[in-house]
Amino acid sequence: MEQYIIKGGNPLVGEVEIGGAKNAALGILAAAIMTDDTVRIDNLPDVQDVNVLLEAISKIGAKVDRISRTSALINGSNIGQVSVDYEYIKKIRASYYLLGALLGKYKKAEVPLPGGCNIGSRPIDLHLKGFKALGATTRIANGSIIAEAAQLRGNHIYLDTVSVGATINIMMAASMAEGRTVIENAAKEPHVVDVANFLNSMGANIKGAGTDVIRIRGVERLHATEYSIIPDQIEAGTFMFAAAATRGDVIVKNVIPKHLEATSVKLMEIGCQVEEFDDVVRVVATGRLNNTNVKTLPYPGYPTDMQPQIGVALALANGTSLVTESIFENRFKYVDELVRMGANIKVEGNTAVIYGCEKLTGARVSAPDLRAGAALVIAGLAAEGITIVDDIVYIQRGYECFEEKLRGLGAEIERVSSEKEIQKFKLRVG
Numbered sequence: 001m002e003q004y005i006i007k008g009g010n011p012l013v014g015e016v017e018i019g020g021a022k023n024a025a026l027g028i029l030a031a032a033i034m035t036d037d038t039v040r041i042d043n044l045p046d047v048q049d050v051n052v053l054l055e056a057i058s059k060i061g062a063k064v065d066r067i068s069r070t071s072a073l074i075n076g077s078n079i080g081q082v083s084v085d086y087e088y089i090k091k092i093r094a095s096y097y098l099l100g101a102l103l104g105k106y107k108k109a110e111v112p113l114p115g116g117c118n119i120g121s122r123p124i125d126l127h128l129k130g131f132k133a134l135g136a137t138t139r140i141a142n143g144s145i146i147a148e149a150a151q152l153r154g155n156h157i158y159l160d161t162v163s164v165g166a167t168i169n170i171m172m173a174a175s176m177a178e179g180r181t182v183i184e185n186a187a188k189e190p191h192v193v194d195v196a197n198f199l200n201s202m203g204a205n206i207k208g209a210g211t212d213v214i215r216i217r218g219v220e221r222l223h224a225t226e227y228s229i230i231p232d233q234i235e236a237g238t239f240m241f242a243a244a245a246t247r248g249d250v251i252v253k254n255v256i257p258k259h260l261e262a263t264s265v266k267l268m269e270i271g272c273q274v275e276e277f278d279d280v281v282r283v284v285a286t287g288r289l290n291n292t293n294v295k296t297l298p299y300p301g302y303p304t305d306m307q308p309q310i311g312v313a314l315a316l317a318n319g320t321s322l323v324t325e326s327i328f329e330n331r332f333k334y335v336d337e338l339v340r341m342g343a344n345i346k347v348e349g350n351t352a353v354i355y356g357c358e359k360l361t362g363a364r365v366s367a368p369d370l371r372a373g374a375a376l377v378i379a380g381l382a383a384e385g386i387t388i389v390d391d392i393v394y395i396q397r398g399y400e401c402f403e404e405k406l407r408g409l410g411a412e413i414e415r416v417s418s419e420k421e422i423q424k425f426k427l428r429v430g
């Protein structure tokens with residue numbers, strides 16, 4: 001298994017370029033098959049989740065032409081089956097976006113039920129509630145969900161919980177239903193807006209994305225488009241917190257500052273300077289960070305996908321901080337790993353009480369999930385000595401060229417897969 005090995009202590013300094021948003025790309029790649037024309041998508045993040053979903057859509061018959069690391073042509077005219085293999089759902093939950101896309105276009109879809117994952121049970125009851133409201137029947141057989149409808153009709157759908165996935169999945173199905181659909185209590189994340197903009201560029205009629213009421217007027221067919229995905233706000237925020245934790249000075253390029261507001265505000269609260277330009281933010285941290293309190297909320301609140309990253313920064317802050325995770329029930333698994341690096345944190349229910357300490361020391365840790373894995377890398381960059389992060393396959397699901405981008409900022413980090421490579425790194429860094 002591959003690992004990251006890190007020698008901590010270097011402040012991160014320099015410039016880093018942010019890639020396309022993974023969580024927008026996954027919805028957009030599913031929606032791309034809803035037309036029989038060819039669709040061109042640019043600024044695709046070169047990450048494992050995107051590569052797996054591209055495989056899944058070509059497996060059901062779509063023509064996929066990866067014209068570069070970050071661009072693809074997709075044509076869904078030859079899709080011969082509407083059932084998705086289990087192997088793809090096992091690799092990425094977001095394959096369930098094919099439910100909404102296939103149901104919208106073919107009025108039938110069969111997708112294996114996604115399991116839970118490391119951050120919580122993650123039910124999809126709201127997705128199914130939306131499909132049923134549009135007139136589909138849904139049943140579970142042999143581990144898969146089968147959704148079908150003689151005809152999809154628009155309806156007024158209220159989401160009990162703000163859900164990114166349910167909002168995107170229902171929006172796709174409703175975009176080709178008869179008549180009008182209203183989605184109340186919709187998720188407002190930038191990636192929800194990006195999927196809506198993508199569908200509109202294909203001829204859909206979606207208004208209000210980014211607010212909590214989305215209005216959709218169904219259309220008969222969707223057509224070709226060329227579309228570039230928005231920058232990844234979570235990748236950007238991860239580098240911003242890496243600058244904070246290592247007392248560095250990092251210019252994060254190709255971002256939409258508006259999408260980073262909650263992250264930037266928290267960084268300023270803990271003592272960082274954050275400068276915003278058109279499509280760049282600069283984070284400078286000179287001294288020890290201050291403590292603060294944070295609660296994760298749906299956008300525009302503080303993102304749950306940025307919770308482990310601020311947890312690491314606060315582990316090094318002066319004073320005591322409270323981090324409350326209100327979205328997922330099991331998103332503090334990184335805390336045990338951080339305590340092994342010297343952090344002083346107590347988790348009580350969905351709140352972590354973080355008593356800031358002067359320093360962290362390097363240790364061998366394991367990435368429990370995508371964002372926690374990235375946060376443990378940040379901890380290793382800030383710690384004294386050598387840190388080895390196991391199970392980095394999680395990190396590669398959502399961060400493109402992660403170690404290369406960090407090395408570009410002065411980090412001592414390498415991807416290794418043998419004891420020999422570990423010894424070589426230790427000899428080189430001394």
Ligand code: EPZ
Binds near residue numbers: 122162
């Ligand atoms: C998306 O997951 C993201 N994944 C997650 O990012 C992100 O953490 C999450 O949104 C919240 O922003 C993708 O976009 C691929 P939700 P999703 O539906 O859609 C409950 C990452 O690190 N819920 O907004 O699954 C659910 O249990 C990943 O990139 C239901 O109860 O999240 C949770 O408590 C991790 N029933 C809450 O809603 C449902 O039918 C929010 O989940 C659906 C969700």
